[in-house]
Structures are given as C-alpha cells and as structure tokens.
Amino acid sequence: MIRSLPSSKKYAFSYGFFVCCYFVFLFAPLFVTCVLAFNNSDFPSLPWYGFSLDWFVASGPERVGIFNDSQNLRAIATSFQTAFWVALFSTIVGTCAAFLFEQENFPFKNLLYFLMLAPLVIPGVILGISLLLAANTAGTFIENSFGIDVPLFRPSFWLVVTGQFSFIATFVALVVSARLRKFDPTLEEAAMNLGATRLGVIWHITLKYLRPAIFGAGAVAFLMSFENFNTTLFLVGSQPTLPINLYLQVRDGSTPVINAISLLLIVGTFALAMVNLYFSKEKD
Amino acid sequence: MDNDLSVLNLVKKFGDFSAVDQVTFDVPQGSFFSILGPSGCGKTTLLRMVAGFEEPTSGSIQIRGRDMAGVAPNQRPVNLVFQHLALFPMMNVAENIAFGLKRRKVDSATIKKQTEEILERVGLPGYGQQRINQLSGGQKQRVAIARCLVLEPLVLLLDEPLGALDLKLREQMKVELKKLQAKVGTTFVYITHDQSEALVMSDRIAVMNKGRYEQIGTPQELYGKPLTPFVAQFVGDNNVWSGEVVEQSGKNIVMKTDEGFVFRTVIQGSIAVGQHADLYLRPETIRIQPADKEALNCFNVTVKTILFDGANSRLLTVTPQEHELLVALPQNRSFDHIKPGQDIEVGWHPDAAICFRAEG
Amino acid sequence: MAVPRSSKAVFWIFLAPVLCWLLLLIVLPHLDLLRMSFAGENELGDMTWTLQNYRNFFTEPIYWNTFLRTAVFSIITTFITFLLAMPVAFYIVKVVRPRLQGAMMLMLLLPFWVSELVRIYGWMILLRESGVINHFLVKFGLIDRPIEMLYNDATMIMGLVYTSMLFMVVPLISVMESLDDSLIEAAYDLGSSKSVIWFKIILPHCKPGITSGSIVVFMLVLGNYLTPNLMGGKNSLWFTEQIYNQFIASFNWNQGAAFGFLLLLLSSLIIWIGLKLSRQKLGEVAS
Numbered sequence: 001m002i003r004s005l006p007s008s009k010k011y012a013f014s015y016g017f018f019v020c021c022y023f024v025f026l027f028a029p030l031f032v033t034c035v036l037a038f039n040n041s042d043f044p045s046l047p048w049y050g051f052s053l054d055w056f057v058a059s060g061p062e063r064v065g066i067f068n069d070s071q072n073l074r075a076i077a078t079s080f081q082t083a084f085w086v087a088l089f090s091t092i093v094g095t096c097a098a099f100l101f102e103q104e105n106f107p108f109k110n111l112l113y114f115l116m117l118a119p120l121v122i123p124g125v126i127l128g129i130s131l132l133l134a135a136n137t138a139g140t141f142i143e144n145s146f147g148i149d150v151p152l153f154r155p156s157f158w159l160v161v162t163g164q165f166s167f168i169a170t171f172v173a174l175v176v177s178a179r180l181r182k183f184d185p186t187l188e189e190a191a192m193n194l195g196a197t198r199l200g201v202i203w204h205i206t207l208k209y210l211r212p213a214i215f216g217a218g219a220v221a222f223l224m225s226f227e228n229f230n231t232t233l234f235l236v237g238s239q240p241t242l243p244i245n246l247y248l249q250v251r252d253g254s255t256p257v258i259n260a261i262s263l264l265l266i267v268g269t270f271a272l273a274m275v276n277l278y279f280s281k282e283k284d
Numbered sequence: 285m286d287n288d289l290s291v292l293n294l295v296k297k298f299g300d301f302s303a304v305d306q307v308t309f310d311v312p313q314g315s316f317f318s319i320l321g322p323s324g325c326g327k328t329t330l331l332r333m334v335a336g337f338e339e340p341t342s343g344s345i346q347i348r349g350r351d352m353a354g355v356a357p358n359q360r361p362v363n364l365v366f367q368h369l370a371l372f373p374m375m376n377v378a379e380n381i382a383f384g385l386k387r388r389k390v391d392s393a394t395i396k397k398q399t400e401e402i403l404e405r406v407g408l409p410g411y412g413q414q415r416i417n418q419l420s421g422g423q424k425q426r427v428a429i430a431r432c433l434v435l436e437p438l439v440l441l442l443d444e445p446l447g448a449l450d451l452k453l454r455e456q457m458k459v460e461l462k463k464l465q466a467k468v469g470t471t472f473v474y475i476t477h478d479q480s481e482a483l484v485m486s487d488r489i490a491v492m493n494k495g496r497y498e499q500i501g502t503p504q505e506l507y508g509k510p511l512t513p514f515v516a517q518f519v520g521d522n523n524v525w526s527g528e529v530v531e532q533s534g535k536n537i538v539m540k541t542d543e544g545f546v547f548r549t550v551i552q553g554s555i556a557v558g559q560h561a562d563l564y565l566r567p568e569t570i571r572i573q574p575a576d577k578e579a580l581n582c583f584n585v586t587v588k589t590i591l592f593d594g595a596n597s598r599l600l601t602v603t604p605q606e607h608e609l610l611v612a613l614p615q616n617r618s619f620d621h622i623k624p625g626q627d628i629e630v631g632w633h634p635d636a637a638i639c640f641r642a643e644g
Numbered sequence: 645m646a647v648p649r650s651s652k653a654v655f656w657i658f659l660a661p662v663l664c665w666l667l668l669l670i671v672l673p674h675l676d677l678l679r680m681s682f683a684g685e686n687e688l689g690d691m692t693w694t695l696q697n698y699r700n701f702f703t704e705p706i707y708w709n710t711f712l713r714t715a716v717f718s719i720i721t722t723f724i725t726f727l728l729a730m731p732v733a734f735y736i737v738k739v740v741r742p743r744l745q746g747a748m749m750l751m752l753l754l755p756f757w758v759s760e761l762v763r764i765y766g767w768m769i770l771l772r773e774s775g776v777i778n779h780f781l782v783k784f785g786l787i788d789r790p791i792e793m794l795y796n797d798a799t800m801i802m803g804l805v806y807t808s809m810l811f812m813v814v815p816l817i818s819v820m821e822s823l824d825d826s827l828i829e830a831a832y833d834l835g836s837s838k839s840v841i842w843f844k845i846i847l848p849h850c851k852p853g854i855t856s857g858s859i860v861v862f863m864l865v866l867g868n869y870l871t872p873n874l875m876g877g878k879n880s881l882w883f884t885e886q887i888y889n890q891f892i893a894s895f896n897w898n899q900g901a902a903f904g905f906l907l908l909l910l911s912s913l914i915i916w917i918g919l920k921l922s923r924q925k926l927g928e929v930a931s
Binding site for chain 3: 002003004005015016018019022023025026027028029030031032033036043044045046047092093096097099100104106112115116118119120121122123124125126127129130131132133134136137162165166169197198199202223226227229230233234242243246247250251254258259262265266269270272273277
C-alpha cells in the first residue's frame with residue numbers, strides 16, 4: 001500500500017508498470033514530435049529517411065526551415081512581445097490585488113474577491129468573445145460620439161494583451177497571496193516601529209520577501225500568455241501569435257517545420273521551467 | 285526624577301471584553317520596569333498601545349510629557365523588541381541595525397559608525413555581515429535589542445523576548461539584559477509571565493491580572509509584602525490554608541484552619557471574628573524541627589517525598605488530613621537524616637505568613 | 645487588526661488597478677455579452693430587443709444536442725481524468741522511493757509547460773492514418789492497411805484527458821502530501837482492507853483536492869476549442885465550435901453571444917452543484 005506497509009510482489013510490479021505506462025502516455029507525443037523534426041522527409045511521419053536539419057535551416061525553395069520562415073518567425077516575435085506585456089501588467093496588478101485582499105479591509109471586499117476568482121471559472125472562449133463584444137461596443141460608441149477611430153478596440157495586438165491579462169492576473173494574485181499569507185506581520189510592525197512609513201515597509205520588507213513568488217508568478221504568466229489559444233483566438237488581428245499561427249498550419253495540412261517549431265518550444269519551455277524550479281528551490 | 289512613560293486610566297476594549305482596564309502607572313527615567321502577569325492578562329495589548337499598534341479606547345499615554353494620542357507608530361520615540369524578535373531575514377545584521385537610521389535619512393558614514401558602535405556595545409563586534417539565520421538564539425536577541433538601541437529611543441519596550449530561548453540561555457540573558465540596561469541607561473519596559481525574569485531584572489514591577497493592576501513595587505516588596513491574594517500566589521511559591529478567625533486584637537488574629545489547626549498570625553487589612561481568611565505561607569519560612577518553639581505555630585507532618593533540586597530543594601509533606609505542604613530543605617547537611625515516610629515537627633513564625641480576608 | 649497599518653493613499657494604490665481590471669475587463673464585457681445576446685435586427689435592419697437568439701437554440705436540435713453532448717462529455721472526461729490521476733498521484737506521494745519523488749514530480753509537470761497545441765499536434769502525428777502508430781502496426785503485420793484513429797469520440801476524450809491531466813494531478817498531490825502516513829498505517833493495523841483504506845481514509849481526506857481539480861478540469865474541457873477541433877475533427881460537435889462559427893464564420897454576433905452566455909450559465913451551474921455537493925466555497929477551492 002504505502003512505503004511502510006508490506007505489499008505483494010505482483011501488486012507492486014503491476015502498480016509500477018501502470019505508472020510507467022502513464023509516463024509513456026505523457027511523453028510519447030512530445031518525443032515523436034521532436035524526433036520527426038529531424039526526419040529527411042516532406043511529411044511529419046515515418047518511414048525514417050535519414051537525419052536532416054533541413055526543417056531548421058533550409059532556405060527554400062522546396063523546404064523552408066524555421067530559421068528562414070519569416071511568417072512563423074514573426075509570429076514568434078509577436079508571441080514574445082505579447083507575453084512580455086502580459087507578464088508585466090499581470091504581475092503588477094496581481095501583486096496589488098494580493099496586497100488588497102490580504103492586508104486591507106473595505107466594504108464589498110468579498111464581492112470583489114469573488115469577481116477576481118471569476119476568470120478561473122469562465123471558459124477562455126467566453127472571456128474572448130465578451131471582450132471582443134465590449135471592445136467593439138466601446139469602439140462604436142466612441143466613433144459615433146467623438147468621430148475618433150480607436151484601433152485598440154478592434155482585434156489587435158493590444159486587445160490580445162488585454163484579453164490574456166484579464167485572466168492571467170488572477171493566477172498571479174493567487175500565487176502572490178499564498179506567499180503573502182505566510183508572511184509574518186510582526187516584521188511589518190517592527191519596520192514601522194523602527195520609523196518606516198507604510199510605503200517604506202512595503203518596499204523594503206514585504207516586497208523583498210515576496211520577490212521570489214513575484215518572479216515565479218511572472219514566469220508562469222509569461223508562459224501562460226505565450227501558449228494561450230482560446231482567448232486569443234477571438235481577439236487576434238493581423239498579427240497572429242504563435243499558437244494561432246501554428247493552429248492554422250496544422251488545420252490546413254502540416255510540414256515538419258511545425259515539428260521544428262515544436263521542438264524549439266519544448267526545449268525553451270523546459271529550460272524556463274528548470275530555471276524557475278531552480279530559483280524556487282534555492283529560496284526554500 | 286522625571287518620568288519617561290506615564291500611563292493614565294488606560295482602557296482597551298475589544299467588543300465587550302476589556303483587555304486593559306483603568307491602568308495607571310509611571311516609569312521613572314532610566315529604570316528597568318517590568319509588567320508581570322499570566323498570559324492573557326492584557327500586558328501585550330498594553331505594550332502594543334504604548335508602541336502605537338493599537339489605539340486605546342480611553343485614557344492617555346505620555347512619553348516624557350508628550351501625549352501620544354494620534355501619533356503613528358513610526359513617529360513615536362519608543363522602540364519595541366518583539367516576542368519573536370522580527371529580525372528581517374532578507375537582510376544581514378548590519379542592514380537590520382541600519383534600517384531605522386536609513387529611514388531617518390542619516391548619512392551612510394554615520395550609519396556605519398553607529399552600527400559598529402552598537403554591535404560593540406551588545407558584545408557582537410564584527411558580526412555586521414552575518415546573515416540572520418547564521419546567528420544563535422542569544423545573538424539574535426542582542427541584534428534585536430541593538431537594532432532598537434541604535435535609534436536612542438526614550439523607552440525600549442520588550443515583549444517577552446526571552447520566551448523562545450532555552451532555560452540555560454534564558455538565565456544567562458537575564459543577567460546580561462540587566463547589565464546592558466545599566467550600561468546604556470535607557471528606560472526599559474519589559475513584559476513577561478515569568479516571575480523570576482521580572483524579579484531578577486527589574487527596579488520596579490507591576491503585577492497585572494485580568495486587565496487590571498494588582499500591585500506595583502520593588503521585587504522585594506512584591507515577594508515579601510504582597511498586597512493581594514493574586515500577587516501572593518503568582519509571585520513565588522506559597523502554601524495555602526483557609527479557615528475561620530476565632531480571636532482578633534488589632535492586626536493579630538488567631539485562626540482555625542478547615543482541617544483543625546489553630547494558628548496565630550497577622551492579617552492584612554481588617555477582619556472580624558467569625559469571618560473567613562486565607563493564609564499564605566512560603567516554603568522557606570517553615571522551619572524543620574525548630575529548637576525554640578516558644579513563638580512559633582508548630583505541628584506535625586509526614587514526609588511524602590524529597591524534591592531534590594540543589595539549593596532549591598524541598599520536602600513535599602502532608603498533614604494528617606492529607607493537606608499537601610511544601611517545606612524548604614536547606615542543603616547544609618543538618619537535615620540529611622530525613623527520609624520519606626518519617627513524621628517530623630515543623631513550625632513558623634506568626635509574622636512570616638500573609639493572611640487576607642477570604643473573598644466572597 | 646491594528647488601526648494604523650494601512651494608510652488611505654496606499655489603499656487606493658492597491659485598489660485602483662484592481663478595480664479597473666475587474667470592472668472594465670470582467671464585469672462590463674460580460675454585461676455586454678448578456679446585452680448582445682438579447683439583441684437582434686428586425687426586418688428593416690434596426691436593432692431591437694428579442695429572445696430570438698435563445699429561441700433558435702431551443703428550436704434547432706443541432707444546437708442543444710451539441711450543448712448537451714458537450715456537457716456530458718465534459719463530465720465523463722473529468723471523471724476519467726480523476727480515475728487516472730488518483731493512482732498516479734498516490735504512487736508519487738506515498739509509494740515511490742523518496743529519492744525518486746522529486747524527479748517524478750518534475751517529469752509529471754514538464755509536459756504541461758509545453759503549449760497545448762504542440763501536445764495535440766504530437767498526438768495527431770501518432771494517431772492519424774499516415775501516423776507513427778499505424779506505421780508500426782502495418783510494419784509488424786498486425787493490420788493490413790492503416791486505419792484512421794483520429795476524428796472519433798474516444799480519441800477526442802483521450803486528447804481532452806491528456807491536455808487537462810495536470811490540473812487534476814497537482815491538487816491531488818498537494819492534498820495527499822498533507823495526509824499523514826500514520827493514518828493509513830493505523831487503519832491497516834486495525835485490520836482494514838485496501839478498499840476500506842481507500843474509501844474511508846484516503847478519499848475523504850483528498851476531497852478538497854478532488855473538488856478543486858474537478859472544477860478546473862471540467863471548466864477547461866468545457867471551454868476547450870483546440871482539442872475537439874483538431875482531434876475530433878468535423879464530428880466533434882463541441883459547443884465552443886458553434887460559438888466560433890457564429891462569431892467568425894457567420895458573423896452573427898448576437899447568436900454567438902447567446903451561445904456564449906448559455907455556456908457560461910452551464911459551467912457556473914455545474915461548478916455550483918459541484919461546490920454544493922462537496923460543501924466547499926470557491927475561495928477555499930482557489931487557494
């Protein structure tokens with residue numbers, strides 16, 4: 001049963017086997033994707049025609065590797081920009097929310113807290129369409145009343161940032177709140193007793209204490225934004241993010257260049273995950 | 285002498301519950317003042333009001349004549365050593381000590397000089413670059429005190445800072461704190477539930493119970509002349525009897541205890557024949573096998589067991605009516621013959637006991 | 645709490661951005677969604693209030709069939725995810741040698757850091773007619789010619805289970821870590837069988853984790869677009885696709901808004917029932 005209790009050989013073996021199968025199930029698609037990125041074939045499938053780096057470096061005309069694929073490169077750049085802004089905004093606002101709900105008392109606090117949790121239970125698609133509608137309504141209203149056309153209110157880069165921010169900020173707030181709850185409030189009192197102002201206390205003591213959590217949450221926010229599909233789908237304008245661009249390619253028939261991009265994404269996210277893990281371990 | 289801290293009719297209510305109830309006291313400049321009471325008696329609330337973390341419901345707090353109402357905690361000339369010290373774990377020792385000075389915008393050369401000086405003074409020279417988690421319990425204690433003293437507060441408040449230390453270190457720190465206070469001359473207000481800490485260190489002690497003050501006095505006064513039953517029981521150990529007064533002339537009374545002993549003693553306050561009284565008797569005032577029994581209240585007890593504790597050894601004895609009685613056992617070899625199970629005679633002088641009229 | 649800790653200025657610094665965020669990006673858009681779902685055009689092309697969008701939903705069997713199908717499949721997927729995640733979480737927390745625990749946790753989390761699209765793409769390469777699995781099956785003579793394994797309900801559910809697994813495993817692992825081994829040992833010592841230990845000790849203890857995991861998984865599955873679309877193909881009939889079609893293909897935003905609002909109602913309702921059944925609050929589940 002558990003480590004300290006005896007269990008039959010057969011039981012232990014079959015349980016172990018089950019978990020092995022589970023891990024195969026987890027990694028099989030990623031593994032196959034990565035391997036086929038190096039297949040010297042025009043299709044992401046077997047048989048194996050030999051090792052090739054064509055889908056990374058080829059410059060055309062028959063095969064265009066990812067490093068020469070301007071459309072996909074542009075999508076990657078867009079995704080990076082989006083993720084950067086989303087991570088920045090949601091980290092700032094999420095941290096404010098954590099302070100607000102953990103340290104302040106005010107009327108309607110519970111209602112506001114409930115609203116903050118709402119993005120957790122609102123499907124991303126709904127968030128996307130309601131923002132699209134609201135932006136459109138606002139844009140129409142402003143154009144009709146002031147005669148100004150605000151590009152922000154049409155599907156565009158900044159609308160995508162806004163849409164992703166609206167739910168990623170909740171995750172940041174929850175992560176930072178969890179850390180803030182473990183904070184010893186006498187440290188704040190001690191700082192105040194030593195003459196610090198409220199802002200001074202937050203800046204010198206509380207934020208320093210929260211720093212690992214804030215950076216960790218920022219990294220997760222970056223990743224969530226980079227990978228977001230559901231909300232982005234409805235808000236995207238002429239600058240598709242990488243997931244949207246990949247989706248269009250996968251839907252309309254694929255070449256191993258997608259495998260190459262996937263490989264880069266897998267390596268990139270694994271690296272980011274490792275760095276994040278390393279830092280969170282170090283703080284403990 | 286001027287008072288550094290004056291508290292007048294201070295009240296703090298949480299809903300219907302009075303945590304601090306009509307408390308008044310003065311702390312003279314440069315003294316070591318302790319507030320002693322069981323946990324939950326309101327002493328921490330009192331201290332937090334002085335520091336400015338709680339607002340009094342009514343009453344006033346004055347620090348060197350200046351009223352503290354409406355003054356924010358970061359503006360008050362008092363500093364607090366927290367129960368769990370609250371040293372900033374993300375800073376080293378020097379940064380912790382410099383924290384308050386930096387908030388006052390002191391220039392960095394002065395900060396450096398003062399930090400080194402104060403570390404020297406608390407006996408931690410050269411520890412500035414150490415991380416907080418590298419320090420021992422006693423060293424943390426001293427950093428926490430140094431962090432406050434460097435700001436030269438008029439009053440230093442200490443909230444049971446020795447509570448987290450182990451026994452040996454606590455004994456040592458008691459003496460050190462007392463010495464440190466004498467050296468720096470800052471007024472210390474120390475709160476504790478440990479009567480021995482209060483007795484050893486303080487110039488004056490206020491005993492607090494259920495939000496109210498029972499008695500203020502020197503350690504000797506509290507121990508020798510407690511004014512209330514609570515103080516008599518809380519400060520030091522006591523044997524207790526209750527009984528009825530059978531004779532009375534002025535302060536001298538004769539009392540018959542519930543188990544039938546007749547004792548001569550002295551009453552605190554007034555009492556009449558027929559009223560009930562409680563008698564408190566310290567273990568060290570009971571003499572074993574007294575030679576001169578003339579003036580003493582004498583009776584026989586059975587030794588149950590010997591509670592050997594070095595210089596603080598005692599006999600646990602019982603009267604024929606199974607009333608337990610602690611008797612001090614001096615370790616001068618003259619009572620080595622006493623064994624458990626033995627019957628011995630004990631006696632005490634009528635002036636040695638403290639007697640109050642029973643309440644209710 | 646202590647009175648002087650918060651100052652007015654600092655309070656507003658915290659409140660203002662949060663208030664802007666919640667009001668402008670959460671409350672107003674959803675009110676607009678509700679408003680749009682009741683709007684329509686009359687014969688002259690002017691805007692009027694109407695229930696037509698909702699009427700369409702109930703009169704067109706394809707719509708409400710898809711709706712029901714999505715709801716039922718989401719529940720099934722959540723349950724399968726739970727059945728699969730439970731033993732895995734238990735193995736990692738209580739069975740495997742402590743030395744391997746950290747590595748296994750890491751292995752478990754890593755795939756989920758990768759974009760959902762990449763993971764689904766991997767499955768497509770594996771399962772499709774010209775895919776890797778078919779290649780090997782044919783090569784080893786197990787089948788004569790490749791079979792299409794994509795674009796059916798079973799594959800789609802597998803894909804949904806795969807993409808949302810993490811959100812079940814992580815809460816389960818964290819509640820199981822708080823389960824004291826000695827409780828299981830005591831139950832064993834008192835003569836309980838394995839099933840009694842599971843049903844009387846482990847499952848009741850894990851209830852908060854099960855609830856929060858199920859809610860998140862259910863919500864993600866219900867609102868998923870990518871997996872049903874790519875793995876279920878044209879047969880997937882997932883409700884989010886109806887919404888997408890109304891918005892992007894037919895450009896009937898009012899109809900789409902009504903569908904969106906219905907989906908929101910459905911997810912809120914089922915989550916509410918889940919919370920009621922397990923007697924928990926949303927706040928507890930979130931933290």
